[in-house]
Amino acid sequence: MTLLSSSLYPILSNHIFWNHKTRFQFDVDTYELWILFAVEGGSFSYRIGDAEATAQMGDVVVCPPGLSFHRSVINALTFHYIGFSLGSVPGELTKRTEEEAAIRLQLASSAYKLNIRNLDRLADNMKLLKLHAETVGELRHYWQNHALNDIWHFCRHSEAAPADEENRPADPLIERAKLYIHQHGYGEMSMLKLAAELGISPVQFSRRFCKSMGMTPSDYLSHIRLEKVKTLLIETQFPLEQIALACGFSNGFYLSRVFSKIMKVSPSAYRKMNRV
Structure with missing residues (x-):
């Protein structure tokens, strides 16, 4: 099963690009929105729920709403901070609730990291986010939301494409x-x-x-x-x-x-x- 259900999709609320941030303003915070950190450089340690890990260049960390996000910069951090909500195609409320619960469980099993299989594509999307950071109005929201959705929908669990001897995973x-x-x-x-x-x-x-x-x-x-x-x-x-x-x-x-x-x-x- 893929990490992200086809009936749920992110709707961007806000985006901030931080360059060489040496410390977080708050060591721990809890958000009403879903929060995504896409790391371009540096590293930080974090804890969400019972999961503890380190994120560095090329990692994407997602914190669901309502969970405490503990974090500490290790090396000066360059990253995209994105707040978003989850939208859904028309359907039953119970189905949406079940799918969101499944996403939370799957994120917890991977230490709240998305598995980015195509880092070149991630780099292109992060460029798109920065390119439109200063754009005003609906055009900015359109392109940044497009980049967010592309990141979101091309994240897969490692078991989605098992490697064999002839198709080893990249270093x-x-x-x-x-x-x-x-x-x-x-x-x-x-x-x-x-x-x-x-x-x-x-x-x-x-x-x-x-x-x-x-x-x-x-x-x-x-x-x-x-x-x-x-x-x-x-x-x-x-x-x-x-x-x-x-x-x-x-x-x-x-x-x-x-x-x-x-x-x-x-x-x-x-x-x-x-x-x-």
């Missing part, structure tokens, strides 16, 4: 590294800082990343940057200098050299060939 630490790179890779990016964030040495990180992904962390960073460059070349009229700065390159000249070496065609030629 969770490297999945967190990929999420970090997607979140921070278009600005100044330090692999040393990322390794420290993951709690391993740079050498261990590089070896583990290569084993999991078949490429170095730096090559993966270059890959996602170039994918964004290609998108901007095709979908915008931005000059190369602007694209370079938006994708983590120091200037347009350096971007042109890297792009031409890897793609075997200049950025201007690529743009001309792929415009429709």
